Amino acid sequence: GENVGLHLPTLSVQEGDNSIINCAYSNSASDYFIWYKQESGKGPQFIIDIRSNMDKRQGQRVTVLLNKTVKHLSLQIAATQPGDSAVYFCAEGGAGSYQLTFGKGTKLSVIP
């Protein structure tokens, strides 16, 4: 099986509760941020993105918040479901570069 979740911070949430996953980014010049979800045995899947001219962006059951002052990004998942169990990681980009820098991730476990 997949072992990308080893050695990662883990968040355990009861089914139906809201989840908040945090990410501290490193480059104050980054102007583009993405959240990815990686399920066991699969490649990273795009969830939502946000540009630095925004503080908040909402998708279907997900919200991303950006605090540029403290270089912090969060992903909120409403009414967490068992299918949300996965590793979630953020990525930052921009700052004159076409590359993305990825965080190590947080493993979300949903308790039925």
Next chain:
Amino acid sequence: DADVTQTPRNRITKTGKRIMLECSQTKGHDRMYWYRQDPGLGLRLIYYSFDVKDINKGEISDGYSVSRQAQAKFSLSLESAIPNQTALYFCATSVARGTDTQYFGPGTRLTVL
């Protein structure tokens, strides 16, 4: 994501063997990337290509080479595999429009004995 495919999905090989991992995409994106992922680590960029005539090294290119055969195809080679190249390898694509979302393939699990 079926738009980005990788072959093989799993491979076990021995030290010193030459290995090629292949990536194909139907998204029509100009940019393609190769990453490796190790347990507990983030994705690390090996090589990237902005078009068929443009190849660039990433942060961990030593021991790897790439070929961009066409807009839709980007292959990664390990000329002489070593055990510390055991990892998950992902191909990704993005449009040529500044920094933009990268879309990933399903990955190749490579084990070097």
